[in-house]
Amino acid sequence: MFFKMVWYDLKNGLLKGKWKYLFFMGLSLIICIDFRLRWNLIDSLNVPSYGDFLMYIFSGMKEYIPSPMTQFRYPEIWILVMLLTAYQILYYPYRDLSGMGKQVLINSKSRIGWWFSKCVWILCSVFVFFGIFWMVSLLFCLVTGGKCSLEISIRMYQYLGITIMPDMPSELNIQIFLLPLLVMSSLGLMQMTLSFFIKPFYSFAVTITIFVVSCYYMNPWVIGNYAMVQRSSLLVRGGMEAVHGICLALLLSAVSVGIGLLFFRRYDILDRE
């Protein structure tokens, strides 16, 4: 029964709606074109690698230290990718409960199953949306003659103003893929749980706040920091430790799923929309 519920969610909340995928593909393409144009100014002799593309999308920003000489500038690409993904996973669980999900819940007779099915849906959705960024940037990189390598060019480090080269570049590659995905998944679970306490709109406001605060404060307790590769301890002294990020993301996921489950078991299902 549980797998049927998961399939129902994947079919109706993820596989349906080609426009959102076209939108994400289009956005990924625009980001890649933007990067390629910038790259021509950075290094007109060499081509960027796939790792450079990923670094451009998921690097975020360096630590912001307020001073009269520094001006705060949002990492537009990073925050756009994160917030659009968060928005895509915002409404489905809540709206499903006002629609056919109510029938599915009664037919399945399991509130626990319904909740876990929505959690699986969140994880799969984040993976699919990030997968679009990964795949489109890979294809764009190959089509434009880029190197199919995760190695990050020295020019890219220079462009981002990073002076420390990682001792273990492979570890950085893992972080580029894993940490933004984990952070987004855990925030997605938190956002879903909150949307049942408060309305989805307000839970999205909480997600926005976390990302904005993450940009301003480099703090190990503000989870968004771990999704910014530029703040990794591999690239910055006193930067974010990947292990801490993984633990914090897993902890936030477990707490969100647990609290959500306890709450949902007693949740009154009323038509709210």
Place this chain on the structure above:
Amino acid sequence: MMTIEMQGVTKIIKRNTIIDDVSVSFSSGKVYGLKGINGSGKTMMMRLISGLIRPNKGQILINGKQLWKDLNFPESIGILIENPSFLDDYSGLENLKILAGLKKKIDENTIRETIAEVGLDPNDKKKYKKYSLGMKQRLGIAAAVMEHPEILLLDEPTNALDSTGIEQLKKIIEKEKQRGALIILTCHDFELLKEFCDEIYYIDNGKITDHSIEKKEESGQV
């Protein structure tokens, strides 16, 4: 023999008492009507029985088993509460196949038969979002009855139905009653409600204020 017992059930939402110390029992093979003005608590009673909302006080027993304690939801229930909701991009048949696929109690032929019974064409490829209000209501009724549940809750099932639809609904209710289902329904049209039901409970401000037994067997109605 299926029974539903509500014992001293109270439901408070945002400090408003929606259902106020209601004690009532229902048994199978009968059609019960709930009569009351908008906001009197009819739909909330249905939501309580279906397990969608939790009582603040009292208990609901389904065949002696307590809802929210021994059961999450009644074991065999079909519901049509307020507006039917289905997936916009699928046809009526596809929507019911998705729902039926969860329990796999019935096959596609039974689903097709039920769709035809409510006056829809099971071969119609039209997507649900293109359905008229009446068609949506018919599909909602089909979804509620297709698995032949022991408990059938129909909240305003005549909404948006034309006279043919109402006649078809009467036949379905009668068939389900003969099968032994416990049916609870609400309807704004009191004459229709009297025609449909064996017993009617009158609800006002979340309380049951009156109860009448309709003498249909004698008058040969329904």
